[in-house]
Amino acid sequence: MTAAQPLPDPTTAAEEPAAATPEAPQREALYFALRNPKLIVGLSIVLLFLLVGLVVPPLLEHGPNERYAPPLLPPSGEHWFGTTQFGQDLFTQFAYGIRATFLVGLLGGGIAAVIGMTIGFVAGYKGGWVDEVLNMLTNVVLVLPTLAVLFIIAAYVDSYSVTTQSFFIGMTSWPWAARAVRSQALSLSSRDFVDLARLSGVRTWKIIVRDIAPNMSSYLFMTFILLFGGAVLAAAGLDFVGLGPSDGMSLGLIMHQAVKWGALQLGVWWWFVPPGLGITAIVGAMYIMNVGLDEVFNPKLREM
């Protein structure tokens, strides 16, 4: 979930800022990207699911909660993923769920990335007491068990949307990203070109945006991917205990309903296997894509 697999140190990749013409590194990255099986496999799986989430729901004639089919049909040509106890089509639910999964990942991961990066950059660049205070805040939120906090918040909100859920998740899952970004920004902020910018009187946020962030853009992107995965898993956990958004369908909610209506005891495996498989495939593919990206951006890892 919020798990921070330690990303290999990217400062090695950012060692020579603007060493050559601006296009050269990009073309080089593309060259290696197209030859990296991990990146290609991961990206293909993610894009496939994204396509399902974007294209399929408008094509379906029934809504995800519509009860129109015979109950508990196993997967067949007509109902690809079978039906629930109430005659809802599970493929329809799955397609809508994939859509919600990407939404939560993008929004929740995005919010967490913005907060984590802002705090990380400011703490790493400013140093001193600002760093102390932000570090303390980061450590406090880091130690709090995220999902338990989300349980409490979600339990008191009567009904809420996917957007609100993403907001809650984003607000609680940023600390490890802030830590990671902070240590990178710290090492970059003592470089000559940053000193030069500072001496010429450029404002802090401008230095961060123009001089520091671009030099670790690949690292930031990979951080976002991990946050995306974490947000998806957190949302699935919330939905599974029945504290999910009150509107719409999600993969966690399908599993919640499966357990609630005894799919396990009835042996209705098609009710709970596909939604979990969908989450695992999306998040796992993103993680593997991340390893590939790392190899593309970090020349030291390429020879492997």
Added chain:
Amino acid sequence: MRKYFGRKIFVYLLTFFAAVTINWMIPRLMPGDPIKSRLARASLTDATAAEALYEYFNNMFGLDQPLWQQYLNFWWSLLQGDLGISIWNFPTPVTDLIMGAVPYSLGLLLPSIILSWFVGNWFGAYAARSKWLDNTILPLGYVLTATPYMWLALLLAWSLGIVAGLFPAAGSYGLSLQPAFTWTFISSLLSHWFLPFLSLFLVALGGWAIGMRNMIIYELESEYSNYLQALGAPRRLVRRYAFRNAMLPQITGLAVQLGTVVAGALLTEIVFSYQGLGYLILQAIQNQDFFLLQGTFLFIVIGVLIANFIIDVVYVLVDPRVRVQMQGGAK
């Protein structure tokens, strides 16, 4: 050394303070009369229970008092170990319910965390050694970390529990049994414990293996490894040094991961109807039992803080640099 622990303890106290404040604030931030809406949603059939609860809520929240007074009252009852009375299991105090559930949760968490950490690190260290292992363990590890806890739990409960019938798929001991020190009870307890344990163990395993693999590769590229190799030291020896250095970040990682693993345990317990804290949380949510929910939350926070502190102590014991400092040796 005192500074190191002083800092850590300060952060933990601050976290506890923040958790209690969140707990106090959230019901007050919600629109409407929190007491009435909670009571209306709690399915109470017993009129005396409802009355007692309304009184209790009123006293607990003390909404007629000024806010700072309410806040102090909240702390006061908390420090006396009073977390309120459960609505779901009226009139048992929340503290008693939690105390009954904690052994089950700990029994799942401790073995699965410790075993997955050791086994994962071991696999990871070997994966960094061979290309074949690397190409199998790495993707498998990523898939395992991407697996939602409850899904793996569902798969195991269904495949090994219901289809194969090897282990019971629900409950924490046989329905006909009473907790006692007899063989039948203990064997029933163990067979019910195995599947939730396995599920937690497997999900956590992948992350450790990946982390260790990355750390070992990093360590093997460092100067001291090159130097040792240049001296002609056997590969085994270089590996051992790399492993010992790579272990330190993994211990820190354990502290960072704790919240996630605890959350995973809650979800796993729900799938298996295992009567730990996760099961209490589910009951609290389904019965709108907010005292139980908040009490369990606070208890989990305290548990995670204590575990963090233990990991800090272990870190000091394991890291020779800190140890030397502590004995007043080299700086």
